[in-house]
Amino acid sequence: MPADLSAIRREFPILETRIHGRPLVYLDNAATTQKPTAVLDASRHYYEAVNANIHRGTHHLARAATEAHEKARGIVARHLHAGDPAEVIFTSGTTDSINLVANILPLSPGDEILISALEHHSNIVPWQMACERSGAVLRVIPCDEQGILDPVEFGNLLSPKTRVLALTWLSNSFGTINPVAAMIAAAKQVGAFTVIDAAQAIPHLEIDVQSLGADFLAFSGHKVYAPTGIGVLWGRLELLRTLPPWRGGGEMIKEVRFEGTTYNEPPFRYEAGTPNIEGAIALAAALEFVNRIGITEIHTHEAALIRQAAAALSTIPGIRLYGPEDRAGALSFNLTGIHHYDLGTLIDQMGVAVRTGHHCCQPLMARFGITGTVRASFAVYNTAEEVDALATAVEKAAAMLG
Numbered sequence: 520m521p522a523d524l525s526a527i528r529r530e531f532p533i534l535e536t537r538i539h540g541r542p543l544v545y546l547d548n549a550a551t552t553q554k555p556t557a558v559l560d561a562s563r564h565y566y567e568a569v570n571a572n573i574h575r576g577t578h579h580l581a582r583a584a585t586e587a588h589e590k591a592r593g594i595v596a597r598h599l600h601a602g603d604p605a606e607v608i609f610t611s612g613t614t615d616s617i618n619l620v621a622n623i624l625p626l627s628p629g630d631e632i633l634i635s636a637l638e639h640h641s642n643i644v645p646w647q648m649a650c651e652r653s654g655a656v657l658r659v660i661p662c663d664e665q666g667i668l669d670p671v672e673f674g675n676l677l678s679p680k681t682r683v684l685a686l687t688w689l690s691n692s693f694g695t696i697n698p699v700a701a702m703i704a705a706a707k708q709v710g711a712f713t714v715i716d717a718a719q720a721i722p723h724l725e726i727d728v729q730s731l732g733a734d735f736l737a738f739s740g741h742k743v744y745a746p747t748g749i750g751v752l753w754g755r756l757e758l759l760r761t762l763p764p765w766r767g768g769g770e771m772i773k774e775v776r777f778e779g780t781t782y783n784e785p786p787f788r789y790e791a792g793t794p795n796i797e798g799a800i801a802l803a804a805a806l807e808f809v810n811r812i813g814i815t816e817i818h819t820h821e822a823a824l825i826r827q828a829a830a831a832l833s834t835i836p837g838i839r840l841y842g843p844e845d846r847a848g849a850l851s852f853n854l855t856g857i858h859h860y861d862l863g864t865l866i867d868q869m870g871v872a873v874r875t876g877h878h879c880c881q882p883l884m885a886r887f888g889i890t891g892t893v894r895a896s897f898a899v900y901n902t903a904e905e906v907d908a909l910a911t912a913v914e915k916a917a918a919m920l921g
């Protein structure tokens with residue numbers, strides 16, 4: 520458990536909120552996390568003291584804003600253990616990052632793009648669109664009843680035709696941690712590009728892009744205590760230097776003539792238009808918050824809460840928990856004969872915020888013959904008492920609906 524959980528909680532003003540007359544129990548962190556004062560202060564300070572457009576100005580504020588923005592890029596690069604800050608492309612979030620990479624990778628008819636049964640729609644649909652454009656074919660690594668990817672099927676699906684492996688590190692629905700490093704190494708053997716969706720990994724796991732061995736990694740700031748509208752695509756510099764731009768406009772050019780345009784170096788080649796300057800600065804503040812506590816401490820604390828939640832919920836008659844035992848971040852469940860939406864609504868009335876539905880993983884839900892689950896998901900500020908509140912609320916709701 521982090522050294523002083525109540526001190527950490529005090530850093531999140533929203534946790535003081537009361538819902539339906541009860542203290543808020545916020546267990547919807549996989550959808551978005553709450554923001555600590557360090558992040559709120561960074562956003563406010565930027566607009567109060569620094570705000571100007573970056574990169575093109577000679578005046579004092581333009582230089583200060585550029586410096587703050589590029590310092591933020593350096594902090595993100597260090598957090599990811601990236602070799603060079605130029606490998607960090609600021610985007611609006613994971614979805615934007617994956618769309619970017621899906622639009623710049625060279626694909627030909629017959630190429631195969633390998634994803635998994637666990638993917639979020641944002642790591643499915645951009646690849647389906649890439650297949651429509653290029654004639655490439657989508658292949659899917661299946662999972663077992665526990666929501667674990669089938670290693671034998673993965674091996675069978677890999678071939679010299681595999682052009683891309685695009686894989687979630689941590690399932691937002693079931694909390695499955697995929698063995699990404701080993702899977703990336705296998706994909707490299709057949710010469711595939713590797714893309715990791717780290718939207719759920721970023722708040723819970725240590726990320727070292729150099730030891731991971733992937734070519735690209737995407738995440739959203741808002742899943743890791745930063746604001747919405749900012750995210751990252753990390754890419755291997757030697758690849759970024761050779762790949763074409765996607766969106767055109769200001770910032771991404773070297774020289775524009777009506778006869779033709781030359782493009783800027785990465786990362787600017789991939790950052791057309793005025794970026795979310797404040798968002799990048801606030802993201803850096805969020806990562807500094809995480810590092811102040813320690814990602815391992817955060818993960819250990821959350822893992823204990825998830826085990827406690829799984830044990831408490833397992834005693835409720837008719838419950839079905841999804842995902843493996845060593846899940847991280849999120850715990851999904853259903854009660855036999857009760858619609859997840861009805862259960863979630865009743866739990867909310869007891870002050871407990873969970874998410875219900877397909878969690879943007881409709882193919883995964885279909886694989887399990889369901890339309891959705893109730894999902895509790897955890898962050899650094901959650902407590903054992905909140906897990907008790909969840910279990911009590913589910914138990915009461917089960918009795919009322921059953």
Ligand code: PMP
Nearest residue numbers: 612613614639641691718719739
């Ligand atoms: N991938 C995963 C695993 C996610 O959990 C999410 C957000 N739920 C996304 C991608 C998409 O992130 P965003 O909506 O921030 O772009």
